[in-house]
Amino acid sequence: MDVSTTVFAVSCPGTPITGTRTLQKERQLNQFLAEIERRALRIAEIGVRDRDEALDLVQDAMIKLVRNYSDRSHEEWAPLFYRILQNGVRDWHRRQAVRNRVMVWFGRKSSDDNDYDAIAAAPDPAGRAPDEELQNSEAMQRLEAAVYELPTRQREAFMLRAFEGLDVAGTAVAMGCSQGSVKTHYSRAVHSLRVTLEDHRPEDWGPEGFKR
Amino acid sequence: MNEPDDTFDEKLKATFDASVDELDAATLSRLNRSRHAALAELQRPRHQWSIWMPATGVAAAIVIAVMVVQIPAGVNELPGTAPVTDMEILLGEDSIEMLEDLEFYSWIDTAEKEGDVG
Numbered sequence: 001m002d003v004s005t006t007v008f009a010v011s012c013p014g015t016p017i018t019g020t021r022t023l024q025k026e027r028q029l030n031q032f033l034a035e036i037e038r039r040a041l042r043i044a045e046i047g048v049r050d051r052d053e054a055l056d057l058v059q060d061a062m063i064k065l066v067r068n069y070s071d072r073s074h075e076e077w078a079p080l081f082y083r084i085l086q087n088g089v090r091d092w093h094r095r096q097a098v099r100n101r102v103m104v105w106f107g108r109k110s111s112d113d114n115d116y117d118a119i120a121a122a123p124d125p126a127g128r129a130p131d132e133e134l135q136n137s138e139a140m141q142r143l144e145a146a147v148y149e150l151p152t153r154q155r156e157a158f159m160l161r162a163f164e165g166l167d168v169a170g171t172a173v174a175m176g177c178s179q180g181s182v183k184t185h186y187s188r189a190v191h192s193l194r195v196t197l198e199d200h201r202p203e204d205w206g207p208e209g210f211k212r
Numbered sequence: 213m214n215e216p217d218d219t220f221d222e223k224l225k226a227t228f229d230a231s232v233d234e235l236d237a238a239t240l241s242r243l244n245r246s247r248h249a250a251l252a253e254l255q256r257p258r259h260q261w262s263i264w265m266p267a268t269g270v271a272a273a274i275v276i277a278v279m280v281v282q283i284p285a286g287v288n289e290l291p292g293t294a295p296v297t298d299m300e301i302l303l304g305e306d307s308i309e310m311l312e313d314l315e316f317y318s319w320i321d322t323a324e325k326e327g328d329v330g
Contacts (some may be wrong), residue, residue: 018249022254025254026251026254029213029250029251030247030251033247033250033251034247037245037246037247038232039228041235041239042228042231042232051239054241055243055246057234057287058243058246059246059249059250060247062246062247062250063249063250063253064251065250066250066251066254067253070253070254073299139227140227140228140230143224143227143228147281158249162221162224162225162228163225163228167259168304169222190220190221192221194220197222
C-alpha cells in the first residue's frame with residue numbers, strides 16, 4: 001500500500017502528493033525550517049531593519065523553498081533557502097529605492113533606510129530594563145548597525161558565515177558567487193567590523209559578546 | 213593588540229545568538245504560522261500549465277519557423293514590378309537596341325490590338 005502510494009505520488013505530479021515518503025519529507029522540512037527560522041529572521045531583520053518586513057521575507061523564502069526545492073537533498077536546503085532570502089532582501093531594497101524616489105518626486109520626505117543613525121537608534125540608557133539585558137541590547141544594536149553599514153555583499157557573506165554558520169561552499173551557493181569571492185567579502189567584512197566596533201567597545205569583550 | 217579573527221567571530225556570534233534567544237512570543241508565533249503555511253505547499257497540486265509549458269514553447273518556435281520559411285517570395289514587392297522578367301531581358305540574347313526603343317514597341321503592340329496599324 002505504501003509502495004503503490006509512493007509510486008503514484010511520484011508519477012503523477014499534478015495530484016496532491018500523499019504517502020509515507022511525503023510525510024517523511026514534510027517532517028524533514030518542518031525540522032529544517034524550525035531550526036533555521038529564528039536566525040533567518042534576525043539576519044533578514046538586520047538586512048532590512050524592520051521586523052514585520054523581515055517576517056514577510058522569511059515566509060516568502062519558506063514558501064518558495066518548499067514549492068520549488070523540496071525534492072532537493074537535505075544538505076542543499078540551507079544554501080538554497082538563504083539564496084532565496086538574500087534575493088528577497090535585495091528586491092526589497094530595490095523597491096524601497098523606487099518608492100523613495102517617488103516620494104521625493106511628490107515632495108515628501110524620503111524614508112531612506114540608509115539614513116539610519118546608529119547613535120540615534122541606540123537604546124536609551126534610562127534604566128528601563130535590567131542592566132544585563134540593557135548591555136546586551138546595546139551590544140546587539142551596535143553590532144547590528146555596524147553590520148548594516150557594510151557593503152551588501154560583505155554583509156551577506158559575514159551573516160551567512162558567522163551568524164548562520166554556513167561553510168564557504170554553502171555561502172557561495174547562497175550568494176551565487178565563487179568561493180574565492182566569499183573569502184574576500186568575509187575577510188573585508190571582519191576587518192571593517194573590527195575597526196568599527198573597536199571604537200564602540202566600552203572596555204573589552206566578555207564571554208557573551210560585549211563585556212557585561 | 214587585536215585578537216584572532218576566530219575569537220572575534222565567536223564573540224560576534226554570541227551576541228547575535230543572544231538576540232535570537234530573546235525573540236518575543238508573538239514573533240515566534242508568526243514564524244510558526246509562516247512555517248506551516250509553507251509546508252501546506254506540499255499538499256497543493258502543481259499547475260498543469262507548468263508541466264506543458266516547455267513543450268508549448270518548442271511547438272510555438274516550430275510554428276514560427278515554418279511560417280517564416282513558407283512565406284512566398286515576392287509578397288513584399290511593389291505592384292507593377294517584374295524582377296524576374298527584367299532578369300530574363302538582361303540575360304536574354306535579344307538585342308539591347310530593342311530595349312532602347314521599348315516605348316515604341318509597346319505602342320506598336322497597343323496599336324495592333326486596337327487595329328490601327330496595318
